[in-house]
Amino acid sequence: MTSERNAEPWKWAEATWRGHVDRVRAGARLTPDRWPGDARVAVAISFDSDHETIPLRDGETSPGRLAQGEYGARVAAPRILRLLEEHATPASFFMPAVSALLHPDEVEAYVSGGHEVAVHGWIHERNTLLSHEDELDLTGRAMDTLVKLAGTRPTGIRTPSWDFSDHTLDVIRELGFVYDSSLMADDEPYLLLADGDPTGIVEIPVEWIRDDAPYFTMDRYASLRPYMPPRSALQIWVDEFDAARAEGGLFQLTLHPHIIGHRSRLVVLQDLLEHIRSHDDVWFATHAQIADLIAPP
Numbered sequence: 001m002t003s004e005r006n007a008e009p010w011k012w013a014e015a016t017w018r019g020h021v022d023r024v025r026a027g028a029r030l031t032p033d034r035w036p037g038d039a040r041v042a043v044a045i046s047f048d049s050d051h052e053t054i055p056l057r058d059g060e061t062s063p064g065r066l067a068q069g070e071y072g073a074r075v076a077a078p079r080i081l082r083l084l085e086e087h088a089t090p091a092s093f094f095m096p097a098v099s100a101l102l103h104p105d106e107v108e109a110y111v112s113g114g115h116e117v118a119v120h121g122w123i124h125e126r127n128t129l130l131s132h133e134d135e136l137d138l139t140g141r142a143m144d145t146l147v148k149l150a151g152t153r154p155t156g157i158r159t160p161s162w163d164f165s166d167h168t169l170d171v172i173r174e175l176g177f178v179y180d181s182s183l184m185a186d187d188e189p190y191l192l193l194a195d196g197d198p199t200g201i202v203e204i205p206v207e208w209i210r211d212d213a214p215y216f217t218m219d220r221y222a223s224l225r226p227y228m229p230p231r232s233a234l235q236i237w238v239d240e241f242d243a244a245r246a247e248g249g250l251f252q253l254t255l256h257p258h259i260i261g262h263r264s265r266l267v268v269l270q271d272l273l274e275h276i277r278s279h280d281d282v283w284f285a286t287h288a289q290i291a292d293l294i295a296p297p
């Protein structure tokens, strides 16, 4: 695949470009006619508890960069857990194994708060740089680590940075996951096809639009440092929720403790939860609960 990728794509035979497109593809939509409790919309809030693994995965070890991640565990995660408890809202926490090993008490706090803990790689590695063997090994060790620390076997995976390699779907099947949450082919959950064949794996799709990172992160050494007032993101997410509710669908959100957990930003999540809670036809669920509900038998 890699050598072909470097070749001139305008010379590819039809079978080649069709093959790439069909490798991992969206199958049937899985949105039920009605969500549990006769709810009109499902809400799945998730956090990627990356913490120090964002610099570590690139080999960056400066205490300055690591401290930004440490903030996520030290300040933001407890703050987020309190907010979720106040709003009686379950969430899914996707946590790299290295982050979980650095913060085992945090994993326990997620579990005792009634939240889901799911796989998010070993050290937030970039899957597209790995061989199939290495990706399987790291994902398997990530799974084993969370089993030990969380006390239950995760049923879901989110690839670090949503970086999905040619082997990722094979790894997901080899390790027996029920669902993935890394792809973007729909607003609604769907079945994953591999080379045209149904896999039985549920995809709970994500989008950069429903993610805090693109709005609030910056590269200190880049010339452009975009920043937007956090409450502007609130408007985007409220619109996404309102439209999902109008369509009887799913509102899924991806946040990061080290990004959203700051004082001027967590108010956005608070206001968003208040907006969602002002409707009485909402089903709050973890990603695992949604996958369990809609996965084919």
Ligand SMILES: [Zn+2]
Binding pocket: 048, 049, 050, 120, 124, 160, 161
């Ligand atoms: Zn991440």
